[in-house]
Amino acid sequence: MADVTLRKVVKRYDEVEAVRGIDLDIADHEFVVLVGPSGCGKSTTLRMIAGLEDISDGDIMIGGDVVNDVPPKDRDIAMVFQNYALYPHMTVAENMSFGLRLKRYPKAEIKSRVDEAARMLDIVELVDRKPKQLSGGQRQRVAMGRAIVRNPKVFLFDEPLSNLDAKLRVQMRIEIKKVHQKVRTTTVYVTHDQVEAMTLADRVVVMNHGRIEQIGTPNELYHKPATKFVASFIGSPAMNFIPCRLEELAGKLHVRLTDRIAFPLPPARAARYQRIPRDDKLLLGLRPEHIAEARPHPAPGVETFDTVLDVTEPMGMETLIYFTLEGAQVCGRVNPNAGAQDGAPLRLAVDLNNMHLLNEVTGVVL
Amino acid sequence: MSTLTVDKAGPTRKVKYGSMSRDRAWALRWSYFFLILFAIFSLVPPLYMLITSLKSSAEISAATNPWWVFHPTLSNYIELLTSNQFLRFFWNSAMVAIIVVTITMLISVPAAFALARMKFWGSATLATGVFLTYLIPDSLLFIPLFKMLVMVGDWTGIQLINRWYVLLFIYPTLTVPFCTWIMIGYFASIPKELDEAAIIDGASWFQTLTRIFIPVALPGIIAATIFAFTVSWAQFLYPLVFTTSTDQLVLPVGIITTLIKGDVFNWGQIMTGALLGAAPPLIIYAFLMDYYIAGLTAGATKG
Ligand SMILES: Nc1ncnc2c1ncn2[C@@H]1O[C@H](COP(=O)(O)OP(=O)(O)O)[C@@H](O)[C@H]1O
Ligand SMILES: [Mg+2]
Numbered sequence: 001m002a003d004v005t006l007r008k009v010v011k012r013y014d015e016v017e018a019v020r021g022i023d024l025d026i027a028d029h030e031f032v033v034l035v036g037p038s039g040c041g042k043s044t045t046l047r048m049i050a051g052l053e054d055i056s057d058g059d060i061m062i063g064g065d066v067v068n069d070v071p072p073k074d075r076d077i078a079m080v081f082q083n084y085a086l087y088p089h090m091t092v093a094e095n096m097s098f099g100l101r102l103k104r105y106p107k108a109e110i111k112s113r114v115d116e117a118a119r120m121l122d123i124v125e126l127v128d129r130k131p132k133q134l135s136g137g138q139r140q141r142v143a144m145g146r147a148i149v150r151n152p153k154v155f156l157f158d159e160p161l162s163n164l165d166a167k168l169r170v171q172m173r174i175e176i177k178k179v180h181q182k183v184r185t186t187t188v189y190v191t192h193d194q195v196e197a198m199t200l201a202d203r204v205v206v207m208n209h210g211r212i213e214q215i216g217t218p219n220e221l222y223h224k225p226a227t228k229f230v231a232s233f234i235g236s237p238a239m240n241f242i243p244c245r246l247e248e249l250a251g252k253l254h255v256r257l258t259d260r261i262a263f264p265l266p267p268a269r270a271a272r273y274q275r276i277p278r279d280d281k282l283l284l285g286l287r288p289e290h291i292a293e294a295r296p297h298p299a300p301g302v303e304t305f306d307t308v309l310d311v312t313e314p315m316g317m318e319t320l321i322y323f324t325l326e327g328a329q330v331c332g333r334v335n336p337n338a339g340a341q342d343g344a345p346l347r348l349a350v351d352l353n354n355m356h357l358l359n360e361v362t363g364v365v366l
Numbered sequence: 367m368s369t370l371t372v373d374k375a376g377p378t379r380k381v382k383y384g385s386m387s388r389d390r391a392w393a394l395r396w397s398y399f400f401l402i403l404f405a406i407f408s409l410v411p412p413l414y415m416l417i418t419s420l421k422s423s424a425e426i427s428a429a430t431n432p433w434w435v436f437h438p439t440l441s442n443y444i445e446l447l448t449s450n451q452f453l454r455f456f457w458n459s460a461m462v463a464i465i466v467v468t469i470t471m472l473i474s475v476p477a478a479f480a481l482a483r484m485k486f487w488g489s490a491t492l493a494t495g496v497f498l499t500y501l502i503p504d505s506l507l508f509i510p511l512f513k514m515l516v517m518v519g520d521w522t523g524i525q526l527i528n529r530w531y532v533l534l535f536i537y538p539t540l541t542v543p544f545c546t547w548i549m550i551g552y553f554a555s556i557p558k559e560l561d562e563a564a565i566i567d568g569a570s571w572f573q574t575l576t577r578i579f580i581p582v583a584l585p586g587i588i589a590a591t592i593f594a595f596t597v598s599w600a601q602f603l604y605p606l607v608f609t610t611s612t613d614q615l616v617l618p619v620g621i622i623t624t625l626i627k628g629d630v631f632n633w634g635q636i637m638t639g640a641l642l643g644a645a646p647p648l649i650i651y652a653f654l655m656d657y658y659i660a661g662l663t664a665g666a667t668k669g
Contacts, residue, residue, distance in 0.1 A: 052562050073568040085559035089581040098577075099567035150567070 002063030002076075002153040002186060004049060010057035011044050011210075011260040018044045020210040023059070029179050031187045035197035036207035036233070042190040043248055045207070046156050049188060051075050052099045075154075078147035082159040084139040086146075093118075093127040096145045100193065107162030112148075117145040120182065121175070137168045144176070148183060155180075155188040161196065167332075173199055186188070194234050198222070206230045228363035231285050231356060237320065240330045241283040246276055255284055258326055266301035266352055273357055276366060285365070286300070288320065291332030294342070294347040301353040312340045321346070419443070419638040426633050441561070442638040452639065454613055455620030458530045459599060460646070462616055465534050466598040467591055470541040474590065477542075479575050480548030483561060493550055500543040508607050511536060515608070530614045533605060537598045544597075545590040552586030553579060588654050599647055617643045 004026040011019040019041040026032045034042045047053040048062060051072035059066050060114045062151055067075050078099075086095050093114050100110045118124045121141040131139055140160060147155055160176070161169045177200055180187055197204045198218040205230070206213040206221065214226040225231035231239045247256045253270040256262040265273065276282070296306040310329075314336060319331045320334040321340050332348060334340050386553045418426060432435060446452045480486075481493045515526045515535070526532040556579065564574045580587065605619045612624065622640040625632045 050562075050566060052565070074564045077566065079563065081559040081563065083557060083559055085557060085563040087560065087564075087578060087582075098564070098569075102568045102573065146567075147562075275547050366450075 001063075003030075003153055004186060004188065005061040006045075006049070006058065007061070008058040009045070009048060009055055009060060010052060010084050011041070011048060011325070018210055019048070022212055024205060024212070024215070024338055026186060026188065028186055029184045030204060031189065031200060031202045032206045033189045033191060033197040033201035033203075034207055035191055035194055036213075038192055041050045041210040042192070043158055044256070046079075046158055046188060046190045049154070050077055050079050050156050056333075064158065071092045076152050077156055078150045078152040079156040079158065080140075080143045080147050080160045082162050084131070084143045084163075086139055086142055087192075089129060089200040091128050091130055092123065092134070092142050092145075096127075096149050097140055109144050113149045113151070114145075118236055119146040120148065120179065121145050124277040136164050137172060140164065140172055141175070144179065148179065151183075151185075153186065155185050155187040155189075155333070157187065160189075161191070176200060196237065198234065204234075206233060207229045208233075225285075225356070225365055227365060228283070228285075228358050231358070231365060235287060235329045237288050239356070240286045240288065240327050241358065242286070242330060243326045244282050244284040244357075245280065246273060246278050246282065247280070251315065255282075255352075255355075257284065261325075263303040263305075263350065263352055268300075269352060269357075273366065281360040282366075283358040283360050285358055286330075287354065288331045288333045290332065290340065290351040290354045291321075292349055292351075293334040293338035298349055299351075302349050302351050304347055304349045306345060306347050308345045309340060312342050368462065392668050412644075415637040415641050416635055419641055421634055423632070423634055424620060442634040443642075444524045446635055446638050451612060451624060452620070455615055455617045456642075458615065458620075459617040459643070461600040462530060462533045462537070463477040463595050463646075466541060467594045469534065469538050470594040471587070471591060473538065473542050474546035474549055475580065475587065478546045478553055479571075479579055481546070482553035484571070495545075496543050496550075497547045500540075500547065504540060504603055507539070508604060511539075512607060528610050528614055530609060531615065532608050533598070533601070533616070536604050536608065537601060540601075541594040542598050545594055548590045548593070549583065549586055552583040556582055568655065592651065592654055595650060596647055599643075 004024075006022050009019060009022045010017065022045060023034075034045060036042055037267070044053060047060075048055045051067065051070060055068055059068060060261040061067065062075055062077070063165060087098065089100065094116050096117060097110045100113065105113075114127070115124075118127055121144060123138060123141050123145060126134060126138060131142065134142065140163075143160070157176075161172050161202045164172060173196060176189075189197075189200060198221075201218055202361050203215060203217055204221055208229050214221060214230045216224070221230060221234045225234065225239075228241065229239070232241070242257055244255050244257050247254045247262060249262060249264070253265045253273065254262040255265060298304060307323045307325070309321050309323050313322075317336070318333045319336050319340050321334055324329055324331075334346075334348075338346070340346055358364065374512055414432075417433060419442050420435045420440070422437065422439050422441060425435070425437055477496075481489055481496070512527070515532060519525050519527060526535065560578060560582070561574050564578045569577065601616075602616065602618045605616045609619065611613055612620070615623065617639070621636060621643065625636045625639060
């Protein structure tokens with residue numbers, strides 16, 4: 001087991017710069033998830049850690065040693081691929097033990113390691129089958145087993161659950177988390193699914209266009225996004241962005257959304273935003289759960305306004321509502337008993353204690 | 367299948383599906399018609415050979431029904447199988463075929479692996495070039511090849527012309543490009559992650575080839591083997607040009623040159639020799655085809 005460090009790592013393919021200078025410190029035992037839209041350079045980064053791609057610039061260290069020119073087999077890492085990449089002509093046991101057999105481990109040692117991994121992954125009765133006789137979820141377990149038996153310094157996962165159906169994906173997600181709790185191997189996990197990232201990670205690395213947008217725990221990313229990209233990428237339904245600007249009304253700082261609607265800011269927020277020029281084009285960022293039906297005695301910082309709903313989506317435990325403000329579609333979450341109906345008016349409350357203010361041009365959260 | 371669909375689709379769609387299955391039935395009839403025609407075309411000559419091989423020379427020259435044997439005899443078979451000369455041809459052919467197949471596989475499998483997987487400068491061009499060489503007809507190549515081998519003989523004193531083993535140098539020019547091409551296709555269809563997994567597991571390139579690629583691409587290797595064997599077994603032009611002494615001949619040339627004496631054709635033995643010569647490829651096909659198809663249907667490259 002080991003820590004992994006990336007220093008200004010760059011990957012250039014002839015024309016394109018797939019990874020543009022990544023700095024990342026991954027602690028021993030940590031579970032780090034790289035997340036971002038397709039094509040943002042996650043796989044390339046992971047493959048550079050694995051040694052499957054040369055790095056164009058920068059340094060990669062595993063356990064303190066620079067491994068830039070170390071071939072994959074000497075990096076002591078194990079990788080799990082999206083399409084499992086099981087050896088089709090080998091049984092499950094042979095698949096799992098292939099690496100150990102190449103390294104000429106004693107037979108007894110190989111057997112005990114395979115048995116242990118098979119037990120951990122609940123595939124004991126499958127060890128004599130060929131991959132084609134397995135379901136997708138079972139293949140995924142075998143692929144993980146192959147990584148576990150090697151007892152490597154680092155686990156690398158590249159979208160391991162993307163080929164599974166939604167239900168199995170949730171199940172395997174829990175399985176991966178359990179395995180990590182048991183073996184505690186440093187893990188770098190790549191996914192485009194923010195839910196997977198939030199649920200699995202100790203720390204999430206949000207990537208965009210070959211760069212890191214933000215690194216943080218799932219909670220930090222959710223509550224304190226640094227950019228509009230992170231704010232909109234993390235969380236589902238996504239955060240709402242409503243065009244607005246700041247305005248002084250009766251000596252108090254307000255955020256004005258429309259001619260009709262301007263909310264006074266809570267004192268803490270007012271202090272924080274005081275120095276923003278009043279004519280800057282801004283975006284008010286509000287998560288759907290901070291837009292709810294109005295209650296009789298609103299807490300401080302909660303402001304109410306009236307709107308007409310476009311569409312409602314009853315989800316059972318809550319109802320998602322959609323309405324339009326200043327041309328932006330806004331989503332809120334109300335109680336199923338709040339009387340929200342398609343096309344009907346509703347009095348809503350926004351919790352400005354949890355608001356975000358973004359610069360519309362730079363996308364930076366202020 | 368189609369009738370089931372008709373029942374389930376209900377009356378309104380019956381016409382449409384009905385006409386579709388009628389089309390299908392006609393298509394089937396036509397394919398059977400042509401298949402049977404084709405089968406007759408390809409099976410009549412061997413049948414005729416078999417009938418003739420069971421006749422004595424007297425019966426062949428007598429003007430009886432050519433499609434029937436009145437006095438079947440195995441004398442042609444016994445004569446050939448006890449003739450040292452014929453066995454010599456057989457032996458030469460077998461040696462050439464086996465060694466050429468071995469040489470071919472030893473060259474084309476690693477070559478295909480390198481061209482399919484190791485990205486090096488010019489590898490794509492080289493892969494296309496390999497195939498283009500196969501398109502040059504051997505009737506164009508044999509004269510320069512002959513010249514070259516004569517020159518090699520003059521320079522080194524090693525005489526290759528008129529030795530059966532000269533064919534070991536020549537046949538691979540036919541088999542290697544095509545087999546490499548087949549194997550490039552097979553290797554390219556193996557998901558990239560498979561060798562990446564192997565490399566991470568600690569396999570060298572050579573181990574990746576021998577322990578992953580070769581087993582996974584076995585159907586392709588068998589197809590290539592069959593091809594290389596057929597080419598070396600059935601080649602006629604090259605052995606005709608490069609070998610002349612009776613003890614250096616391979617089967618196809620040997621049968622023609624020794625069993626046709628001037629204008630005397632020993633038809634019975636020619637047919638027998640040809641039939642016996644066709645036996646090894648048939649046996650190999652029968653044996654390996656099962657394997658080949660089993661390999662294909664196993665979906666070997668699907669992880
Ligand atoms: N072998 C390659 N040659 C050229 N461009 C590549 C290659 N591999 C990836 N890229 C490019 O690098 C970028 C990042 O790819 P990748 O890391 O696979 O993205 P992700 O895994 O985040 O979806 C993409 O724009 C992709 O087109
Ligand atoms: Mg990817």
